[in-house]
Amino acid sequence: QSALTQPRSVSGSPGQSVTISCTGTSSDVGGYNYVSWYQQHPGKAPKLMIYDVSKRPSGVPDRFSGSKSGNTASLTISGLQAEDEADYYCCSYAGSYTFVVFGTGTKVTVL
């Protein structure tokens, strides 16, 4: 099972919006509505930002939103802030045999 494909990096100015794509196959992203997104600051553990494609856990700002179309999921950060600078990983359920697969990761830079 290959990792899901994400852009290596995206950037934006404070207040702008950025979108990170996460491309898989019909066996993972396209086959289930179980995509989650994680934010990871350097030296820290990942933090859940979005689950089940578009649901936000309590405490996550509503400037983070998720969506999916076909085999590609997306995370959008609106009103970019300095503290959003981090690595972001998508993750998808991929069936009972593979279970879950992570994306390659995207570095978000706030200019």
Place this chain on the structure above:
Amino acid sequence: QVQLVQSGAEVKKPGSSVKVSCKASGGTFSSYTISWVRQAPGQGLEWMGRIIPILGIANYAQKFQGRVTITADKSTSTAYMELSSLRSEDTAVYYCARMTTVVNYYFDYWGQGTLVTVSS
């Protein structure tokens, strides 16, 4: 408040084994699953396997089959990950992470990570 607290950093020789622990507090340990995810230096996240404590059943990523063993001790709310036949490529930070139920497929709490260094 759920917390997952992992054991400390390890330095191991190639060919040896390492066992990392993950102690949970808050919530009901037996009702959720614990996965192990690793991250090599400068690399992405990689799922290794999980255990369902209430059933005592573990399943593993194909890549690690035969080399990893995940167990859980319900009496101490602690999960363990043992990786054998270590090689330099196993140098990584190892995280435990919780899924709230058997059919929830996201990790809502993570341990702080344990650095395992494999070096001769």
